[in-house]
Amino acid sequence: MSRPQELLDPTLAAGVLARALAHGGEFAEVFAERRSGQTLAIDESRIESVQGGSEAGAGVRVLSGGTTYFAHVDGLAPADLERAADEAAAALRAERAEPRPLRAEAPPPLPIEQPPDEVPAARKAELLRELDRRARDAGGEITQLMASYAEARREVALANSDGLYSGDDRTRVRIGVQAVARRDGRVETGAETLGGHRGFELFDDDPGAIAAGAAGKALTLLDAGPAPTGSMPVVVGGGFGGVLFHEMTGHGLEADHVQKGASVYAGKLGEAVAQPLLTAYDDGCLPGEWGSDAIDDEGAPTQKTRVIEDGRLIGFLHDRRSAAREGAAQTGNGRRESFRHLPIPRMTNTYIAPGEGAPEEIIGEVERGFYAVSFGGGQVDPATGDFVFGVNEGYLIEGGEVTRPCRGATLVGNCLQALAAIDAVGEDFWMKTGICGKAGQKVPVGTGQGHVRIAALTVGGTAA
Amino acid sequence: MGELAAEALERALAAGAGEAEAYLSEAENREVRVHGGEVESLAAATQRGLGLRAWIGGRVGYGFGTDLSAAGLAAIAARAVEAARVADEDEFAGPPAVGGEPPALAGLSDPSHSTWSPAQVADLALAVERAALDADERIVGVEQAVYADSGERVAIASSAVRGGEYETTSCYAYLTALAGGEGGRETGLGFDLARGPAGLDPVGIGREGAVRATEMIGSRKPPSRSCPVVLAPTVAASFAGLLGRALGADAVQRGRSPLAERLGDEIAAPAFVLHDDGLDPAGFATAPVDAEGTPRRRTALIEGGRLCSYLHDSYTARRGGAASTGNAGRSGYRAPPSVSASNLIVSPGEASAAELLRAADEGVYVNDVAGLHSGVNPVTGVFSVGASGRAIRGGEKAEPLREFTIAGELVAMLGAVRAVGGEARWVPFGGSVSAPPLLIGELSVSGA
Numbered sequence: 039m040s041r042p043q044e045l046l047d048p049t050l051a052a053g054v055l056a057r058a059l060a061h062g063g064e065f066a067e068v069f070a071e072r073r074s075g076q077t078l079a080i081d082e083s084r085i086e087s088v089q090g091g092s093e094a095g096a097g098v099r100v101l102s103g104g105t106t107y108f109a110h111v112d113g114l115a116p117a118d119l120e121r122a123a124d125e126a127a128a129a130l131r132a133e134r135a136e137p138r139p140l141r142a143e144a145p146p147p148l149p150i151e152q153p154p155d156e157v158p159a160a161r162k163a164e165l166l167r168e169l170d171r172r173a174r175d176a177g178g179e180i181t182q183l184m185a186s187y188a189e190a191r192r193e194v195a196l197a198n199s200d201g202l203y204s205g206d207d208r209t210r211v212r213i214g215v216q217a218v219a220r221r222d223g224r225v226e227t228g229a230e231t232l233g234g235h236r237g238f239e240l241f242d243d244d245p246g247a248i249a250a251g252a253a254g255k256a257l258t259l260l261d262a263g264p265a266p267t268g269s270m271p272v273v274v275g276g277g278f279g280g281v282l283f284h285e286m287t288g289h290g291l292e293a294d295h296v297q298k299g300a301s302v303y304a305g306k307l308g309e310a311v312a313q314p315l316l317t318a319y320d321d322g323c324l325p326g327e328w329g330s331d332a333i334d335d336e337g338a339p340t341q342k343t344r345v346i347e348d349g350r351l352i353g354f355l356h357d358r359r360s361a362a363r364e365g366a367a368q369t370g371n372g373r374r375e376s377f378r379h380l381p382i383p384r385m386t387n388t389y390i391a392p393g394e395g396a397p398e399e400i401i402g403e404v405e406r407g408f409y410a411v412s413f414g415g416g417q418v419d420p421a422t423g424d425f426v427f428g429v430n431e432g433y434l435i436e437g438g439e440v441t442r443p444c445r446g447a448t449l450v451g452n453c454l455q456a457l458a459a460i461d462a463v464g465e466d467f468w469m470k471t472g473i474c475g476k477a478g479q480k481v482p483v484g485t486g487q488g489h490v491r492i493a494a495l496t497v498g499g500t501a502a
Numbered sequence: 503m504g505e506l507a508a509e510a511l512e513r514a515l516a517a518g519a520g521e522a523e524a525y526l527s528e529a530e531n532r533e534v535r536v537h538g539g540e541v542e543s544l545a546a547a548t549q550r551g552l553g554l555r556a557w558i559g560g561r562v563g564y565g566f567g568t569d570l571s572a573a574g575l576a577a578i579a580a581r582a583v584e585a586a587r588v589a590d591e592d593e594f595a596g597p598p599a600v601g602g603e604p605p606a607l608a609g610l611s612d613p614s615h616s617t618w619s620p621a622q623v624a625d626l627a628l629a630v631e632r633a634a635l636d637a638d639e640r641i642v643g644v645e646q647a648v649y650a651d652s653g654e655r656v657a658i659a660s661s662a663v664r665g666g667e668y669e670t671t672s673c674y675a676y677l678t679a680l681a682g683g684e685g686g687r688e689t690g691l692g693f694d695l696a697r698g699p700a701g702l703d704p705v706g707i708g709r710e711g712a713v714r715a716t717e718m719i720g721s722r723k724p725p726s727r728s729c730p731v732v733l734a735p736t737v738a739a740s741f742a743g744l745l746g747r748a749l750g751a752d753a754v755q756r757g758r759s760p761l762a763e764r765l766g767d768e769i770a771a772p773a774f775v776l777h778d779d780g781l782d783p784a785g786f787a788t789a790p791v792d793a794e795g796t797p798r799r800r801t802a803l804i805e806g807g808r809l810c811s812y813l814h815d816s817y818t819a820r821r822g823g824a825a826s827t828g829n830a831g832r833s834g835y836r837a838p839p840s841v842s843a844s845n846l847i848v849s850p851g852e853a854s855a856a857e858l859l860r861a862a863d864e865g866v867y868v869n870d871v872a873g874l875h876s877g878v879n880p881v882t883g884v885f886s887v888g889a890s891g892r893a894i895r896g897g898e899k900a901e902p903l904r905e906f907t908i909a910g911e912l913v914a915m916l917g918a919v920r921a922v923g924g925e926a927r928w929v930p931f932g933g934s935v936s937a938p939p940l941l942i943g944e945l946s947v948s949g950a
Contacts, residue, residue, distance in 0.1 A: 076585075082756065084592060088585035091566035091836060092577070093551065106543035112550055112568040125546050129620055159588040182757065218758065218881060225882050265886070267726045267948045298537065300645040300680060300687070380543060415876030417888070421645060421680055421689045424905055426888025428876030448877050448886035448907045448948075496723065498886050498907025498948035 042195035042205025046070040046096075048140050050116055051197035054098065055137040057123040059199060062132025063100040063107070067198040068123070069335065070096040070114055071377040075190035076159065080166040080183070087186075088159070097377040098122040101359070102130055110378050137199035145332045145339055147207040148325070150237040154189035154211050157238045162187050165213070165241055172246035173217045176253035179260065182218035185249065187211075189238075192376075196337050204337040210235050210328065210482060212471060215249045219256035226262070226445065228255025229414075229430065233471040233482075235330045255412075255431050258443050265432060265447030265499025271407035272449060272495040273400055273435065278412050278470035280485035283318060284388050285416040286425045286453040287311075289476070291320075291345050291353075292371070292383040293360035295420040302423035302454050303351060311351045312457045315393055318346040320355055322370050322386030328471035329387035329484035336372035336381050343369045345388075357383045375479040382477060387484030393463025397489040400462045402438040408497045409433040409440055410449060415472075423453035448498040456492055464488030503528065504667050506570065507659040510552055513579040515661075519556035519586065521597045522579075523660035523794065526552050527835045532620065533650040536627040542646070544620055553835035555660075556582035560591040564838040597662045597794075598816035598826060604666065604790035604797045609783050612698025615653055615671040623649050626704050627675060633708025634679040634692065640716050645689065647677035647708075651699065658795040666795040672786055674930065675702050679711035683719040690715025691870075695786065695930055714869065717892070721902035723949035724893060730865035730920070731908060731945040732858050732894065735927040737868050738848060738940045742776065743932015744878055744885075744912060746843035749778075749803055750829075751818035753841075753880070760883030760913050761809060768807045770916035774940075775849035776804040778813060780828055785845030787934040793832040793839040801827045804916070815841045848937040851922025858941045860897035861921050866947055867892040867899055868908060874932075883912030886948075906949035918943040 051068055058066035074092040078085060096119050097110035109125035111118045154162075169185040188211070195205035212233030219226050230248040234240050274282050287303075295301035303311065322340030324330050333339055336358045345353045354360075357372030360383055373384035401409060409432060416427035429447040433440045469486035507524040514522035528550045535542040552575070553566040563585025567578045618626075631647040651673030658666035676693035692711030694702045733741065753759035761769065770776075780798025782788055791797055794816055802810045814822065815830035818841055831842030853861070872888035879885070886909035893900040910918075923939035 078588065084590040086562070086589055086592065087564075087838070088562075088589045089564040089566070089838065090581040090585055091553075092581075093566075093568040093836075095568065103540070105541045108543060108545040110545075110547045112548070128546075129544060159584065163588055227879065227881050267946070269950060298645055299643055300678075300689075302686070378547060378549070380545065413876060415873070417872045417876070419689055419872070421678070421687045422904075423686070424872075424888070424890070426873035426877065426907070428873055428878075428886070430876075446879070446884045446886050446909060448873065448888065448909070450888045450905050450907050450948075452905060496905060496907070496949065498888075498909055499946075 042144055045072060045114065045193055045205065046195035046197065048203055050119065051203065052137065052140055054119045054123045055197060055199050057120060058098050058100050058127050059135040059137060061127045061130035062135055063102040063130060065101040065199055066137060067196060068096060068098050068119060069194065069196045069377055072193045073191065073376060075188065077186060077188045078162050078166060079186040080170050083170050085163045085166060095377045096122055098126040099380065100126045100130065106380060108380050138201035140197055140203040141201050142203045144204040147332050148235050148330060150209045151239040152237040153209060154238045155191065165245060168246050169213065169215055169249040172249035173215065173253040176250055177257060179219045179221050179257060180217050180253045181220045185213065185215045187213050198337065202337045204333055206332045208235060208331055209237055211238060211240055213245060215252040217253040217256045219260050221260045224260055226256045226259035228252040228259065231471055233328050234326045235328060236326050259445055262443035262445040265444035266408060266434060266497055267499045269494050269496050271404045272492045272497065273404060273407065273409045274490045275411040276464065276466050276488045277468045278485060279410065279490065280389050280487040281413050281416055281472055282427060283390050283487060284385060284483065284485045285418040287457055288385045288388045289418050290420045290423065290453060291355050293354040293356045294383050296354055297360055297363060300421040306351050309351055310349050312346060312349040312460055314349040315463050316346055316349050316460055317391040318389065319344055319391060320385055320388045324387050327387045327469055327484045328482050334370045334372045335374045338368040338370045338372060340370040340386060355383050355385060357381050373481050375481055379479050384476065384481050385474065385483050387469060387486065389469065389486035390463060390490060392465050392467040392488050395462045395464050397464050397466055400464055400489050400491050401435055401440060404435045404438060407435040408447065409435050418453065425453060426450045444499065446499060450496045450498055456495055459493040460490055461493045462491040464490065503655060503657040507657040510554055510575050511659045513575045514554050514556045514582055517579040517583045519558060519583050521557040521661040523555040523597055524552060525793065525835055526657045527654060529652055529654040531652045532623065533648065534624045534627045536624065536631055536647050537644065539628065541624050544624060551835040552578055553838065554578050554582040555838055556586045557596055558586045560593055560595045561586045561589040562595045563589055566836050594817055594821040597660045598796050600662050602797050605781060607781065607788065607790050610788060611653065611669055611671040612701060614698035614700035615651055615673065618699045623699055626699055626702065629704040630675055630677050630707045633705040634677055634712045637709045637712035638716050640681050640719065641679050641712050642682040643680045645678040645680055649675040658791065660795060666791040668790050670789065671697050673699055673702065675704065675707055677707060677711045679715040681715035681719055688715045688718035690718065695928065718890065718902045718904065721904040723905045724866060724903045724947055725950055726948045728944050728946050730862040731942045732862050732865065732867045733940045733942065734869050735937050735939050736929050736931060737871050738937040739929035739935035740871055740874055740932045742846045742848050742935045742937050745776065746846045746933060747880060748883060748912060749813050750841040751812040751814045751822055754812050755818060755821055758881045764809050765812065767809055769809050769913055770804050770807050771919040772807040773851055773922045774804060774916055774919040777802055777847045778829065778843050779847050780844035782845050782847065784928060785934050787844040792828045792830040794830040796826045796828045796830060798828040798844060813841050813843055815839060843933050846933060846935045848926065850924050850926045850938040853921045853923050855923060855939060858921055858923055858939055859894055859899060862894045862941055863897050865894045866903060867894050885910060885912060906947055909946040909948065915942055
């Protein structure tokens with residue numbers, strides 16, 4: 039486990055901050071990072087795309103008035119950091135400001151049992167071969183299997199002119215599997231992932247199960263008919279089903295959207311936005327989860343934030359700047375993809391808390407509807423609240439029973455209406471990994487929930 | 503730069519690679535974001551990195567890094583060689599064959615890129631925002647207006663190709679305008695791209711965002727049905743981008759494209775003509791060579807309704823017994839090259855915008871699509887994506903529509919192209935694409 043001092047010497051950091059404030063500004067920050075990783079893939083039962091890399095650099099920002107001045111450089115030598123500070127300060131014309139003395143306050147990084155960079159690459163290749171075998175064991179109709187392994191480590195250290203000096207050491211591993219099944223002219227795919235803010239120990243118990251799962255999905259879809267079309271009750275599965283909440287509500291709770299009036303939740307704090315059965319959180323300190331870190335990318339400790347309590351909207355997700363703007367507390371949601379990006383309010387692990395219904399009952403109460411087990415992804419316009427989700431495993435519900443698989447379905451709707459239309463939340467619960475994009479930055483996020491039912495939502499399929 | 507690439511190549515050979523390829527990139531980037539008449543952020547950056555491919559027989563590995571000192575180069579070389587040792591043997595793996603002489607291309611960089619000061623480009627972004635606010639009183643704000651530019655120098659050296667070196671500049675500006683609607687907000691995107699800031703039209707960008715936002719006021723769901731659909735150039739470009747992926751020989755050879763085993767077949771209406779052109783002076787992917795040093799060129803992909811060619815890099819060319827079409831692309835030094843389209847060009851047809859609407863008569867005009875990354879199955883081409891736009895009634899644009907999906911199959915849609923608009927536009931969605939509006943005879947629309 040590396041310490042922040044190894045990345046960013048405190049004396050050097052103090053000098054860089056003073057330089058960044060040489061032409062004024064209310065706040066300056068230096069963010070240093072070393073990122074390294076390795077990826078491997080298997081395709082056509084052959085190990086390929088073996089890659090490894092390492093990058094190091096720093097970003098310096100200065101806040102003055104309402105403007106952020108930002109510069110980033112590759113390299114962590116004193117000259118690199120000073121160049122970044124000078125570039126960030128270049129457009130400012132005011133009197134020198136003084137940073138406060140630095141005080142260290144780094145909480146311990148999340149524990150990693152088996153650092154993946156200490157595991158031989160051949161062992162990772164063996165893991166991929168195991169995934170390949172497990173998927174192909176599902177039957178001769180599985181004609182292709184692509185699987186990938188990725189490990190990434192981010193060592194970060196940061197100092198700011200308020201005197202904060204902190205750091206984190208983050209290791210994540212993830213495997214992904216895509217299986218292709220064929221029968222006559224039909225081709226279908228099934229995908230699964232497993233990941234966490236964990237070391238290689240994540241793969242200790244039966245990682246092959248996700249390959250079998252992906253193969254099973256592809257085989258199921260071979261029997262799929264066209265998806266239904268029109269407005270109907272929709273039951274959303276647990277785990278990655280939570281991406282629905284992530285997209286339709288989570289983004290609208292990010293305070294930058296709210297403050298610009300570009301969120302449908304602006305001005306709704308304290309109001310009922312869902313039925314009383316719904317409570318939801320963003321939690322950046324869930325042990326081992328994909329979206330967890332010890333601190334956010336501005337040095338604020340991550341925390342568990344209740345955003346919806348019994349249907350009432352009670353909190354937004356803040357970074358340093360959005361919190362300062364409205365006198366709110368930081369919530370540990372100031373995240374950035376790398377030292378090359380500015381921090382902005384982002385979700386960490388976002389989920390709907392478990393409710394009371396059994397999944398069978400939630401489905402059993404639906405006369406005719408759609409069961410969306412998992413999504414390929416989704417997108418939302420936080421300003422209008424319009425969202426869209428691609429369903430990659432879906433079924434028809436008829437007479438309270440799950441009857442036949444459907445392919446090619448998309449769900450579209452509007453956040454406010456869809457959230458208010460959730461009329462059942464299941465007691466089952468689990469989390470899944472996702473990669474969330476916003477303003478050109480990708481960050482790892484966790485999504486979770488149990489089975490959730492939306493009373494009416496538009497299903498866009500190809501059936502007449 | 504060329505010397506540094508050559509030195510990296512030597513390092514890889516010294517570390518045990520039989521053959522190697524070095525890709526070096528140096529870039530300067532700027533970005534300005536404005537909001538409410540104020541500069542929200544001003545960012546400047548320099549980046550420099552190296553990617554190394556190492557081959558040991560038929561095994562290939564990749565290493566990259568930002569430390570370009572002698573020790574740093576050695577570490578990257580060691581990483582690439584170590585990676586090659588883990589990979590399995592692939593009989594088609596190897597560096598590209600020696601290509602022809604790369605063409606000389608002028609106009610890939612614009613001097614205004616380096617002469618405009620941060621204050622000038624900030625003013626440009628502010629002008630974009632102001633233009634939207636001035637365009638229509640129903641515009642209540644701008645979510646953000648952004649200007650960004652980059653200048654990049656690339657050098658490629660491999661065991662087979664030496665001295666591939668070029669420089670490009672590009673910039674873009676966009677905004678999301680907010681219109682106050684009936685009980686809600688509507689958003690509208692306006693954008694423009696050019697080689698340098700002097701080539702951008704800030705007022706045009708602002709007005710486009712304003713028009714797109716205000717025309718959505720009062721929008722509602724259309725009824726579900728199958729009907730003629732007109733795709734706006736931005737939407738046609740997104741679909742052309744998907745088609746570019748399906749035409750990549752890598753996806754084809756691995757049986758993961760709806761266009762696999764269709765070479766020479768009639769797959770599209772004759773009106774739909776598609777080229778890949780890595781040399782078009784107006785295209786933003788234009789360069790003398792591709793990402794592995796093979797000269798860029800123009801390739802007919804769909805002509806006379808027939809599938810004429812796939813897109814190849816050196817690997818897929820060797821595997822498929824074809825020639826590379828100069829379509830190795832990469833997303834920077836962090837990733838090895840893979841097949842991708844350069845500039846995709848959908849040939850403009852004869853129809854004016856009004857004629858397309860008249861030909862559609864009763865249907866839907868699609869202004870925007872959402873969820874392309876999750877709503878399209880790249881293996882089968884089956885798609886269902888979120889959309890917004892306008893109803894078409896009596897051959898004219900009518901009420902605004904939202905919250906619906908359009909669904910179909912990519913190849914079937916090509917066959918259903920009934921008319922092609924005469925005015926194409928360069929669009930940065932789905933890669934670098936120039937596309938006119940398209941009239942599709944029938945697509946499945948799902949709304950209320």
